[in-house]
Amino acid sequence: MKTSKGEHVFLAVNYVFLALFGISALVPLINILAVSLSDSSAIISGKVSIWPIGWNIEAYRQLIEGTRIIYALKNSIIITVVGVALSMLFTILAAYPLSRNTFYGRRFFTLAIVFTMLFGGGLIPSFLVIKELGLINSYAAIWLPSLVSAFNMMIMRTFFLNIPSELEDAARMDGCGEYRMLLQIFLPLSLPVLATLTLFYSVGYWNQFLTVLLYINDAKKYNLTVLVQNMVANQQLLQQINTFQAEDSVSMTPEAIKAGAVVILLLPLMIVYPFLQKYFVKGALVGAVKG
Structure with missing residues (x-):
């Protein structure tokens, strides 16, 4: 069964919305992991986002x-x-x-x-x-x-x-x-x-x-x-x-x-x-x- 143009648009919008929703839930977890593996100076200065800076496992x-x-x-x-x-x-x-x-x-x-x-x-x-x-x-x-x-x-x-x-x-x-x-x-x-x-x-x-x-x-x-x-x-x-x-x-x-x-x-x-x-x-x- 051939899908209409409206259905294609709906699916595209739906996929984009779900992708953004998934990213919004995943980013805080990635940030917490990055902070736990980063250097103290980088954490205090607020440089850590989603990637660890000054890798270490001292916190653990x-x-x-x-x-x-x-x-x-x-x-x-x-x-x-x-x-x-x-x-x-x-x-x-x-x-x-x-x-x-x-x-x-x-x-x-x-x-x-x-x-x-x-x-x-x-x-x-x-x-x-x-x-x-x-x-x-x-x-x-x-x-x-x-x-x-x-x-x-x-x-x-x-x-x-x-x-x-x-x-x-x-x-x-x-x-x-x-x-x-x-x-x-x-x-x-x-x-x-x-x-x-x-x-x-x-x-x-x-x-x-x-x-x-x-x-x-x-x-x-x-x-x-x-x-x-x-x-x-x-x-x-x-x-x-x-x-x-x-x-x-x-x-x-x-x-x-x-x-x-x-x-x-x-x-x-x-x-x-x-x-x-x-x-x-x-x-x-x-x-x-x-x-």
Whole structure:
């Protein structure tokens, strides 16, 4: 089918707009990376834009030697890996029965879960529940409230509903039970939505901030997000970092140290995303076709 001149103009304008929008989002990240790798004098004089001036990695060395950023990175990885594993497990176990026509009360439980997307208990009741359960100062206080996202569960449920019923009928004729049906039929066909929800949960757990401040009292258990926020907001902490530098090292500006911390915070997700990106659009769209 031949496209009209108006359609060509629309596509051209659309591509230009999306390109400018992408550049506007990318330039600040490039600038932060350039600042973290630049010389202090160039940063103070405001010469750094998108390319480092006076290449050095002193800011990263001071971060590693003068702060608990490695321990915070380890804590973030533990929170994210364990949290994503638990959330995906319980999301699958919730979505599968709600997608089966044979499940009694399926409509009631689905509406009850959707209700939680509209109304919540609030911050204070949630804190009191976590306190009464004895989960304060443990990562379980982070994992439990975020265990199942109703939105993500509905996406997976809808994806399961789109799987042809003929596959299920054929599997049942071969004597396939519910657990084997889920493990050998549904999950292998659900890689796009599994990758998409893994990315959703990963971003959520990696960026946990308020829940860590509320429930974690031990600074040694802080994740990377909280540590970086403290560094950005606390000028005194940045000055203390410089006291840990060696005699022959170069003094770095607070801007370079803050930029390095932000880069370390963003880097893991930027590395993981390209591997899941090819499943992202397909998983999100197919899981939202029908309800």
